Amino acid sequence: MTFAPEYLELVLKPNFRDAKDELLQPLLAIHRAHLVMLAEQGIIPRDESRMLRTALDRVAAASLDTVRMDGTCEDLFFVVDRLLRDAAGPEVAGRLHTARSRNDIDMTMYRMRQREMVLELSDATIELRRVLCDLVSRHHETVCVAHTHTQPAQPTTLAHYLLAVVEQLERDAERLCAAFATTNLGPLGSCAITGTGFPIDRRRTSDLLGFSGPTGNTYGSIATVDYLLQNLSAAIVLLVGLGRFVQDLLLWCTAEVGYLTLGEGFVQSSSIMPQKRNPVALEHARALASKAVGEAHAVTLTVHNTPFGDIVDTEDDLQPLVALTFRDARRAVQLVAAALSDATFDRTRMADRAGQGWITVTELADSIARDHGVPFTRAHAIAARVIRARTENPAAPLDEVVAAASRELLGHPVLLGAGEVERMLDPTHFVEARKTLGGPAPQVTREALSAARERLQRDRAWSAGAHAQLKSASARLLDACAAL
Numbered sequence: 001m002t003f004a005p006e007y008l009e010l011v012l013k014p015n016f017r018d019a020k021d022e023l024l025q026p027l028l029a030i031h032r033a034h035l036v037m038l039a040e041q042g043i044i045p046r047d048e049s050r051m052l053r054t055a056l057d058r059v060a061a062a063s064l065d066t067v068r069m070d071g072t073c074e075d076l077f078f079v080v081d082r083l084l085r086d087a088a089g090p091e092v093a094g095r096l097h098t099a100r101s102r103n104d105i106d107m108t109m110y111r112m113r114q115r116e117m118v119l120e121l122s123d124a125t126i127e128l129r130r131v132l133c134d135l136v137s138r139h140h141e142t143v144c145v146a147h148t149h150t151q152p153a154q155p156t157t158l159a160h161y162l163l164a165v166v167e168q169l170e171r172d173a174e175r176l177c178a179a180f181a182t183t184n185l186g187p188l189g190s191c192a193i194t195g196t197g198f199p200i201d202r203r204r205t206s207d208l209l210g211f212s213g214p215t216g217n218t219y220g221s222i223a224t225v226d227y228l229l230q231n232l233s234a235a236i237v238l239l240v241g242l243g244r245f246v247q248d249l250l251l252w253c254t255a256e257v258g259y260l261t262l263g264e265g266f267v268q269s270s271s272i273m274p275q276k277r278n279p280v281a282l283e284h285a286r287a288l289a290s291k292a293v294g295e296a297h298a299v300t301l302t303v304h305n306t307p308f309g310d311i312v313d314t315e316d317d318l319q320p321l322v323a324l325t326f327r328d329a330r331r332a333v334q335l336v337a338a339a340l341s342d343a344t345f346d347r348t349r350m351a352d353r354a355g356q357g358w359i360t361v362t363e364l365a366d367s368i369a370r371d372h373g374v375p376f377t378r379a380h381a382i383a384a385r386v387i388r389a390r391t392e393n394p395a396a397p398l399d400e401v402v403a404a405a406s407r408e409l410l411g412h413p414v415l416l417g418a419g420e421v422e423r424m425l426d427p428t429h430f431v432e433a434r435k436t437l438g439g440p441a442p443q444v445t446r447e448a449l450s451a452a453r454e455r456l457q458r459d460r461a462w463s464a465g466a467h468a469q470l471k472s473a474s475a476r477l478l479d480a481c482a483a484l
Helices: 005-022 024-040 046-061 076-088 090-095 102-138 158-183 202-208 218-223 226-253 280-303 319-341 347-354 361-372 376-392 398-410 418-424 427-433 442-482
Strands: 143-148 151-157
Touching (some): 005 024, 005 076, 005 319, 024 046, 024 076, 024 202, 024 442, 076 090, 102 158, 102 226, 102 319, 143 158, 143 347, 143 427, 151 427, 158 226, 158 442, 202 442, 226 319, 280 319, 361 418, 376 398, 398 418
Antiparallel strands (some): 143 151
């Protein structure tokens, strides 16, 4: 077959370079697993299986860096196939393609790489959670402002805020774990799309390649891309949440807010403004996360409204974009973790802001309702009148203002001592009073941190187990090949 030079330059050469970078090792592993299974099932003779093993060893040892797409082969599979024919002869090499197709080889390669990508992204989120948990441990009493609708709302603590981010990342971990489980099934043996009449053992090849089992329906094994979209969906949700967090961090780095200072290794100055201390690491993280979200949506759009079957749209041109999505996603997560590892927070400035703008006044209304039997809506109205009256006359004693406001609304005064009102409006008291499950009181956030660290350890164990499973499969594959 002679390919048009335009097709060679625009399609085959770029796809070959991408496949060589991303898929060569999975391809060689698939060849070995399939060879072992064919020999064990008696589908090919043992002497020829040993010749094929030797040929595969030669191809694996030989560097493909110098191999170029010249149009004599269609893709990476056929380039390796030619090398095998050169090493073992065309008759013996031809045995290896018994009971399989490029279709099931491709789908198996894609799943092998994507499970690694999901694991790598999961590992990055685990490290970010560790960094955040360490920050939480140092900031249980660091009072700061919680915003709603971008406006100061109520006091909380930095630990409380960061634990919210940690919980979000914990849910991301669950999504990534589920995506890994969906992806980690082996399509090999589905052949072109209907399976084969040869007595193959799909469970054996799946085990040798580290899959938890084979896929089911052979048509779906070739046609489906839902596992891929699940992987990308988990990444998108993670990145959107990360981007919102980074947006807050960048705001906190501004001179006007001044809560957060990044370490020297994560900022840049200006070519003409020497006073500048730009938090560029976080800007890069935001850009990478947004880029990855765009890449993931591009994948979705590419496969949208394509036929439910074997189709180019889900293959050579698409897979590099999938890899780029996960690479950029991982970089974004890792960059945020690194930038926060030696960042510092201005506790004094955060606490000062938490005492401004009447953001503690909800506790005044709560206290009137709790301690004096006043319906909360009336207590809320009293608190609103206190704000208005004190704004008009800043020198008016708070206890007198409360008494006057309550008399107007209730017909009798709520009598509080001046010190009692001051305590109600103190940000630290506000936080300590909120012992609700999930609340900001230090004793609550300490318990939440303990639980978060337990979940972190659990997810680390899961990741270590998944990595060990893949490593163990590689060892089993090599042993099985050696035993031919």
